Amino acid sequence: MFKQLYLGELKKLFSLKTAIIMLVLFLAGYAIVGFSMNAVSELSITNLGSEVEEGSAELSNVIRVSESEAQIHLGVNRTLLENAEKEKKELGFKYYTSFLSHSDSIYYYKSQIAIYEYIIENELYDTDIVYYDSTLFALNFLSGQNAGGYAIVMLGVFSFLLTIYALIIGSGAYANEMKNGTLKIVLMNPITRNQLTLAKLLAILTLISAAFLIVCATIVSISYGLYNDAEGKFVYVFNALKAFRAGPGFAVFVGILDVYLSVIMYGIMSFFFGTLTKKRIWGFVIPYGFSLTATLAGLVGIARFWPTNVTSVSGFFGVSGNALPGGNFFLSLPLLIFYLGGMIAGTFFIFNQRDVA
Amino acid sequence: MGVVLEVKNLTKVYSSHKGLSRAKTLRAVDNISFEVHEGEVVGFIGPNGAGKSTTIKMITGLAKPTSGEIKICGYSVDKNHVEAMKYVGGVIETPDMYGDISGENNLKYLVTLHPRETMVDINDPALSLLTKKEIDKKRVEDVLRMVGLWERRTDLVRRYSLGMKQRLGIAQALLSKPKLLVLDEPANGLDPAGIIYIRTLLRKLAEVYKMGILVSSHQLSELQLMCTRVLVISNGKITAEKNMDELAQDETGAHIITLVTDRPQESAEFLQTKFGLHPQIEGSQIKLNTSIDTGTITKELVLAGFNVLGVNIEKVRLEDLFMNATKEAR
Ligand SMILES: Nc1ncnc2c1ncn2[C@@H]1O[C@H](COP(=O)(O)OP(=O)(O)O)[C@@H](O)[C@H]1O
Ligand SMILES: [Mg+2]
Numbered sequence: 001m002f003k004q005l006y007l008g009e010l011k012k013l014f015s016l017k018t019a020i021i022m023l024v025l026f027l028a029g030y031a032i033v034g035f036s037m038n039a040v041s042e043l044s045i046t047n048l049g050s051e052v053e054e055g056s057a058e059l060s061n062v063i064r065v066s067e068s069e070a071q072i073h074l075g076v077n078r079t080l081l082e083n084a085e086k087e088k089k090e091l092g093f094k095y096y097t098s099f100l101s102h103s104d105s106i107y108y109y110k111s112q113i114a115i116y117e118y119i120i121e122n123e124l125y126d127t128d129i130v131y132y133d134s135t136l137f138a139l140n141f142l143s144g145q146n147a148g149g150y151a152i153v154m155l156g157v158f159s160f161l162l163t164i165y166a167l168i169i170g171s172g173a174y175a176n177e178m179k180n181g182t183l184k185i186v187l188m189n190p191i192t193r194n195q196l197t198l199a200k201l202l203a204i205l206t207l208i209s210a211a212f213l214i215v216c217a218t219i220v221s222i223s224y225g226l227y228n229d230a231e232g233k234f235v236y237v238f239n240a241l242k243a244f245r246a247g248p249g250f251a252v253f254v255g256i257l258d259v260y261l262s263v264i265m266y267g268i269m270s271f272f273f274g275t276l277t278k279k280r281i282w283g284f285v286i287p288y289g290f291s292l293t294a295t296l297a298g299l300v301g302i303a304r305f306w307p308t309n310v311t312s313v314s315g316f317f318g319v320s321g322n323a324l325p326g327g328n329f330f331l332s333l334p335l336l337i338f339y340l341g342g343m344i345a346g347t348f349f350i351f352n353q354r355d356v357a
Numbered sequence: 358m359g360v361v362l363e364v365k366n367l368t369k370v371y372s373s374h375k376g377l378s379r380a381k382t383l384r385a386v387d388n389i390s391f392e393v394h395e396g397e398v399v400g401f402i403g404p405n406g407a408g409k410s411t412t413i414k415m416i417t418g419l420a421k422p423t424s425g426e427i428k429i430c431g432y433s434v435d436k437n438h439v440e441a442m443k444y445v446g447g448v449i450e451t452p453d454m455y456g457d458i459s460g461e462n463n464l465k466y467l468v469t470l471h472p473r474e475t476m477v478d479i480n481d482p483a484l485s486l487l488t489k490k491e492i493d494k495k496r497v498e499d500v501l502r503m504v505g506l507w508e509r510r511t512d513l514v515r516r517y518s519l520g521m522k523q524r525l526g527i528a529q530a531l532l533s534k535p536k537l538l539v540l541d542e543p544a545n546g547l548d549p550a551g552i553i554y555i556r557t558l559l560r561k562l563a564e565v566y567k568m569g570i571l572v573s574s575h576q577l578s579e580l581q582l583m584c585t586r587v588l589v590i591s592n593g594k595i596t597a598e599k600n601m602d603e604l605a606q607d608e609t610g611a612h613i614i615t616l617v618t619d620r621p622q623e624s625a626e627f628l629q630t631k632f633g634l635h636p637q638i639e640g641s642q643i644k645l646n647t648s649i650d651t652g653t654i655t656k657e658l659v660l661a662g663f664n665v666l667g668v669n670i671e672k673v674r675l676e677d678l679f680m681n682a683t684k685e686a687r
Contacts, residue, residue, distance in 0.1 A: 004469040011466070012455070181453030185529055188417050188449075189470040190442040355420040357449055 002195055009196075009203035012177075013169055019211075022165050026158060026215060033157050034222075037150070061319075062232070063129045065119065074116040081109035096301035096325045104325045110240035111319040118235060118243035130232040131243075132251055132318040134258075146230035148248040151223035152255040158215055159259040166208045166263045170270030171283025173200045174351065178278050183356045197351045201271065201344065208267045209260075216256055239316045239329040254314035261311040265340065269307070272343035275350055298324070310335040359430075361444070361537040361569035362393035362416065367425035369411050369593075385411040387593035388425070393569040395536065398559055400584035401573035404683055408593040409573040410450050413541045416571070417447050430536050443475045446535035448543060452526025456515035460506055460525045461497060463514060464532060468493040471533040500528040505554065519546030527555070531562075538562065540572045544579045556583040577679050578671075589682035597682035614645040614654065617667035624663045631657055 065073060084105045088095045115131055118124075177183040186196065230248045237243045266287050274283025290308045297306040304310075304324045313336065316329035369386040386408040393399050403409050414420035416427055418434050418441070427434040432441035454463045468476075476492050477484045484492060501507045504524040509517070517525065523543055530538055540559075544552045560583055562568045574580050580587060589597040618624040618641075625636040625643050632654070637644045645654070655665050 001470070001472060008466050008469065180456070181451055182455055184417075184419055184449050184453060185467060185526075186470070187419060188442065188445070188447060188530075189467070189533075190439045190472060190475070191470060192438060353421070355414070357414050357419040 001191070002199065005191060005195060005199040006202055009173075009199045010206060013173060013200075013203050013207055018165075018168060022161060022211070023214075026161055026218075029158065029161070030154070030218075030222075033154070037153065061131050061133050063115065063119070063131060064127065065116075065125065067120075067123075067125050070116050070119050070125065074113060074120065077109050077112040077116065081106065081113065084109055093301055096304070098298045098301075098303070098325060104323045104327055107240045107323040107327060108319060111237045114237045114241060114243040115235060115319070124233065128232050130230070130234050132234065132236045132254075134255075134315050134318050145227055146248070147224040147227040148230055148252045150227055151220050151252050154219045154223065155216070155255050155259050158219065159262060162208070162212055162215055162259065162263045163266050165211050166267035167270045167284050167287060169207050170204050170267040171274040172280045173204055173271050173274065174347075175274040175278055175280040175283055178356065179280070181357070187356060193352050194348055197348050201268075201347070204267050204271055205264070208263055212260055212263055216259075220252065220256075236317050237319055240319075240323070250317075254317045258312050258314035261313060261336065262308070265307065265311045265336070268340055268343050272347050275347050301325075304328075304331060305335060307339050310339065359395045360392050361395050361430055362571065363426075363428040363431075364392070364412075364416070365390050365426045365428075367412065367415060367427065368423045369408075369415060369420065370423045384593050386415070389590070389593070389595045391588055391595060391598070393537065393571050395567045395569045396563050397586060398563050398570045398572065398584045400580035400587035401571055401590060402577060402580060402587055402679060403573075403575065403590035405575055407575075407590045407683075409575075409590060410541050411593075412590070413447065413449055413539050413571070413573060416539055417445060417449060418442060419449060443472070443533065444536040445539065446530030446533055446537075447539035447541070448523070448526035448530055449539075449541050452522045452529075454514045454522065454525055454529070457513065459511045460514055460517065460521075460528075461501065461510035463525065464497045464500065464528060465493070467529055468497055468532050475533045496532060496534075500531045503531065503558065504528045520548060520551045523547060523551070523555070527558070534566065536568060538568050538570045540570070542573055542575070544574060544576070552579060559583055587678075589679060591683040597678055599678060612645075612647065612651065613671040614647065614651055615667075615669040615671075616643045616645070616655075616658070616665060617641055618643065618658065619664035619666065624658055627658065627661055627663070628654070631661075 088106060115129075119129065174183075177186065187193065232248075233245065234248055234250070235243050235245055236250060269287035269290070270283040272283075273286040274280055277283070277286075287308075290306070294303060294306050294308050297303045297309075304327045309324060310332040313329060313332050315323055315327075316332065367386055367389050368384065371383045371385050372380045373383070389408075389412065391399075401409055401412070411420060415422045416429070416434065418438055422435070427441075429441040430444040432444070434441045454460070455466075458466075473489050473492065476489075476496055477487075487495070498507070501510050504527050506521060506524050506528060509521065514522065514525065523546060527540065527543065530540070538559075543555055547555065556579075559570055559572065563570050563585075572580065572584070584601055586598070586600050588595055616624070621638050621641055621643055625638055628634045628636050628643070628645065632647070632649060634645055634647055634649075647654075651668060651670050655668060658665050
């Protein structure tokens with residue numbers, strides 16, 4: 001019985017028209033972005049090349065140090081960390097407020113320390129070490145014309161389409177049937193409301209996951225088809241605590257994880273708010289509003305708690321990354337589970353209590 | 358006769374919050390109790406806003422009662438929801454369906470939500486051999502034919518007329534061979550032929566399948582000819598309950614007689630002088646509200662040389678009952 005319910009919801013939520021429109025947008029967008037990205041990256045190769053010659057490799061996330069240099073860097077970063085921590089104490093809550101979302105400096109220095117400790121521990125002197133930084137990394141990856149960088153940038157660009165698709169699917173799951181009155185004929189059957197909510201939830205997750213898989217598979221296979229993997233010794237830092245080595249594929253993996261968590265968040269948010277307000281439009285607008293107001297949340301110092309920010313847990317696998325002031329993997333992950341769990345439980349609860357006609 | 362629906366002390370209070378003003382409460386259904394037995398067609402009559410739809414929504418589990426209990430074939434709608442829902446089918450307020458797919462596909466989807474055991478008569482060896490899919494397919498065809506939509510089954514529902522939607526709604530309600538059928542104003546939007554069709558269908562369902570049927574309406578004339586019993590609801594309370602045969606027996610009072618004669622004006626004058634009546638002339642029709650036997654009236658007219666082309670008699674007892682029982686509301 002539940003299987004039939006689930007398949008029914010899948011059919012209701014899936015619209016071939018929407019899927020085709022999204023697919024066309026994706027492919028057309030891919031052609032345009034891909035083409036212009038090539039042009040940009042060719043430009044940046046020349047630019048970056050000249051900058052490096054001038055000795056200002058600020059943009060680079062490549063470290064090459066001798067033993068003594070490593071010790072110096074370690075010492076400098078420890079001092080900087082101490083200063084930053086002092087400054088944080090003085091600032092109090094102000095530390096968490098920022099006009100534009102900026103990354104946490106304490107987090108950054110701790111990551112640097114972890115990297116140099118790793119270099120010293122493993123005696124990785126006088127060799128190129130690429131450390132992962134979710135923003136810098138993509139840029140440098142791109143300038144090197146390699147598969148991973150290309151994939152990460154493309155994922156970032158097209159996560160927008162996936163978000164829209166998640167909002168379309170989630171927002172109407174309950175609200176549409178309420179508006180059309182078709183909920184009456186579904187609920188008059190020998191099923192419980194919880195079963196129907198669960199069927200809807202699973203159908204939403206199935207559809208957005210399928211869309212996500214199509215987009216990811218396309219991007220990753222094109223990237224790896226066009227370019228080779230980047231070379232070098234790749235170092236990641238987990239939550240500014242400990243550095244570890246993994247291949248460039250790990251960067252792509254965390255990029256994918258990021259997009260997936262965010263798409264799931266939008267899908268569930270839109271389901272929840274569409275159900276709560278009984279209006280599809282609110283299921284669409286409110287989650288989007290959360291992402292638009294993330295900057296305002298930064299202004300009042302609560303950016304690290306913001307629902308649309310806690311999905312970027314991949315940022316905690318690098319240096320600075322997306323770590324907002326006070327940000328922490330062990331804060332983001334429980335919050336993510338709390339928000340998703342709360343909204344799912346809320347949807348079940350609301351659906352169960354309500355008069356549907 | 359088995360009880361298919363048992364409603365006990367059912368109450369629904371709506372509270373509406375508007376802005377900052379204090380919440381207003383409305384007793385849409387106020388402590389009502391009644392039963393529906395198998396094979397019975399019960400009319401649920403009341404003016405607009407009386408609480409008919411609210412009652413029906415609670416029976417079908419779509420709205421939660423404030424207090425009271427509802428049992429379908431002995432199963433509580435609240436406590437034993439899934440079991441209770443196996444035995445009920447209905448159309449509530451408007452016959453809403455998925456507009457972008459055909460009528461047949463609507464039913465094909467909905468029929469999958471019913472378990473096999475409610476769809477098959479265990480005593481029917483022919484059916485017990487079929488797979489669930491085959492049973493579903495057969496059932497969809499059966500109900501489509503029953504409501505006369507078989508020829509139009511592949512049309513998109515949004516292209517259906519309101520009457521066709523009503524029929525599809527009834528087809529949907531019949532999918533699981535329910536013991537209790539609840540229809541909320543099924544005659545809405547139907548032409549006279551459609552009303553007659555539904556009336557005949559409902560009577561057959563009650564007769565042949567022993568379904569208990571609860572059918573609401575705000576118009577008496579629709580219910581008069583198909584019900585075995587009527588409940589009158591007004592302001593959320595049941596104010597009268599009568600069996601139709603009881604009504605027929607204490608038939609002593611008035612009729613509304615509609616006559617069509619070749620010379621309406623002259624026949625009206627004749628009736629006025631002969632019987633002291635006050636006939637109303639509407640086009641070629643003469644309407645009389647009288648307790649004089651119809652046979653006597655037509656006989657006298659014919660003897661006086663008028664040509665009586667048509668006679669229609671309407672019992673006004675139910676009308677009276679309705680008017681009295683809803684007086685308070687007006
Ligand atoms: N969801 C609701 N919220 C508030 N009041 C309602 C709601 N549904 C119905 N009502 C009110 O309850 C009363 C009964 O309505 P209803 O059962 O639809 O009447 P009927 O079907 O007999 O015309 C009406 O006064 C109506 O305005
Ligand atoms: Mg109504």
